[in-house]
Amino acid sequence: MGLYETFFTRRSVRKYTSTPLSTEVLSEVRSVLDGAEQISGQTASFEILEAVKVKDAATPHAPYYIIARSEQTDTAYANVGFVLEKVDLFLQSKGLGSCWLGMAKPTDVPDDYTVMMAFGYTEIPVRGSESEFNRIALDDISNEDNAVARAARLAPSAVNSQPWKLSFEPGKVVIGYFGRGLLKLILRKKMAKIDVGIISRFVTLALENEGKTVTEVNTDADGKDLRVTVLYN
C-alpha cells in the first residue's frame, strides 16, 4: 500500500506484540527517516531506541521508539511533525503499528528532546473504512471541499484536537494553527505545532496523488501564529 492510501486505514496503535523486527525492516525505517524531506532550513535528528532504553512510564509499551530532537521553536516542531508523519504512514503501509507519544519521555531526556513515536508489530487491525475515523466536519477546517482537503482531514493530532485550518489559493495551500478544544492552552505550546506539520505532510502527499509537483514547503511563525505554506505546480 502507498503512503496516500494509508491515510484511509491508519490508526494510533496502543497494543504491540513483543516480536522483534528484522534488521532489514529496521534499516528500511532508518532510511525513510533519513530520506524524509525537512521543511526549508530545518535540521531535526531522529534516533531509534529499543523499549528497554525508554522509561517504563512510556505508554503504550512498544518494542521500538523513535526519539525526535530539534530546536525548541514553533517552526522546528512543525518540521518534526512533517518528517515523522511520513514515517508513521510508512510504518502502517507495511502492516506495522505506530503511535505518536506526546507525554512519554526517553530515560535520558536530551535538552532538545521534542516528541516520540512508538512502533512495532501491531495487535490491532487497521481501519476498515473512513467511517471509523472520528474527525470534525470538513467545512470547519477548510475553505474548499476538494479531494486534498477530504484526505488531509484524516490526519492525526494530539488528543484529536485537529488544531488547523486549510486555505486553498492558486498554486498553494496555507495551513494555519487554529486552537480547538478544552486542552488548547496546554497543547498550543508544542503539540499543536507538531500537529500543523503532520497535516502539512498529508496535504503534500495528497497534492502529489493528484499529479501535482510540490515545489516548496515553508513556514511563517511569529511566536503566536504558525503557518505552513505548501507551494505546487
Ligand SMILES: Cc1cc2nc3c(=O)[nH]c(=O)nc-3n(C[C@H](O)[C@H](O)[C@H](O)COP(=O)(O)O)c2cc1C
Ligand atoms: C503530537 C501527537 C501526540 C500524541 N500523543 C499521544 C500520547 O501521548 N498517547 C497516546 O496514546 N496517543 C497520543 N497521540 C495519538 C492521538 O490521540 C491520535 O492521533 C488521535 O486521537 C487520532 O486518532 P488516530 O491516530 O487513531 O486517527 C498523539 C498524537 C499526536 C499527533
